[in-house]
Amino acid sequence: xxxxxxxxxxxxxxxxxxxxxxxxxxxxxxxxxxxxxxxxxxxxxxxxxxxxxxxxxxxxxxxxxxxxxxxxxxxxxxxxxxxxxxxxxxxxxxxxxxxxxxxxxxxxxxxxxxxxxxxxxxx
Amino acid sequence: xxxxxxxxxxxxxxxxxxxxxxxxxxxxxxxxxxxxxxxxxxxxxxxxxxxxxxxxxxxxxxxxxxxxxxxxxxxxxxxxxxxxxxxxxxxxxxxxxxxxxxxxxxxxxxxxxxxxxxxxxxx
DNA sequence: TTCGCAGTACGACTTGCATCGTACTGCGAG
DNA sequence: CTCGCAGTACGATGCAAGTCGTACTGCGAA
Numbered sequence: 001x002x003x004x005x006x007x008x009x010x011x012x013x014x015x016x017x018x019x020x021x022x023x024x025x026x027x028x029x030x031x032x033x034x035x036x037x038x039x040x041x042x043x044x045x046x047x048x049x050x051x052x053x054x055x056x057x058x059x060x061x062x063x064x065x066x067x068x069x070x071x072x073x074x075x076x077x078x079x080x081x082x083x084x085x086x087x088x089x090x091x092x093x094x095x096x097x098x099x100x101x102x103x104x105x106x107x108x109x110x111x112x113x114x115x116x117x118x119x120x121x122x123x
Numbered sequence: 124x125x126x127x128x129x130x131x132x133x134x135x136x137x138x139x140x141x142x143x144x145x146x147x148x149x150x151x152x153x154x155x156x157x158x159x160x161x162x163x164x165x166x167x168x169x170x171x172x173x174x175x176x177x178x179x180x181x182x183x184x185x186x187x188x189x190x191x192x193x194x195x196x197x198x199x200x201x202x203x204x205x206x207x208x209x210x211x212x213x214x215x216x217x218x219x220x221x222x223x224x225x226x227x228x229x230x231x232x233x234x235x236x237x238x239x240x241x242x243x244x245x246x
Numbered sequence: 247t248t249c250g251c252a253g254t255a256c257g258a259c260t261t262g263c264a265t266c267g268t269a270c271t272g273c274g275a276g
Numbered sequence: 277c278t279c280g281c282a283g284t285a286c287g288a289t290g291c292a293a294g295t296c297g298t299a300c301t302g303c304g305a306a
Contacts (some may be wrong), residue, residue: 059237072265
């Protein structure tokens, strides 16, 4: 079940599969704010989430549970919402679960080099 | 009295003039933390300070007053200390005044591309 | 030595955020 | 229909940070 992940630099955003649900509300590319993005990444847990999503994601998006984070569900909801509202991740509701991926194209376009910093982050 | 500022990308850190006071306490290059740096930059006023220091500084460092910020002095003390403790700026005490500059070399070495994002920031 | 000034230190207030428990929602399996 | 589960919503709590007034410090000029 594990397809080999491409390097994130080579993985431009995947085409959206037909019939995928609409993304949850998020800021448009032009509305992304560098301070807000950096504020979202100033929390180590959120930095970890984005970095993991960037480096270890496969062909499909991932649910909150996939990360194996040892925090209550309500805390994860909070952090994922923070990341989405800052524009770092896109979330779609697939039936029961909410799946996330990094907005690679938008972030590269607006803040070139930022994701490279995240990828190089050492805990 | 305005010498032409070089572009920040061409201005590697100036040699320290002989007899300059020691820098105030700051994290060493290896101790810089990306989350902390981003946390410091998540405040628009601090982002503005760093960007101004990066783009409009001259051959010498600058005092808090130079920025012409319309805030009480105690607020500025707070923000400059935050920037110094996160490792973004270096501060030296010259008699009465405390002068600051961006730690260009350290930041470029540890977080390449980060200062370019700051320079491109639009208020 | 006296004064003015740059900046600090301290403390109070307020706001925002992280954390988490609990109740709830809504889809899908059986 | 009923149950279980992923995740949300809500609210309480505690803490960290932003804001700012006031008192203070310490250098340098007159």
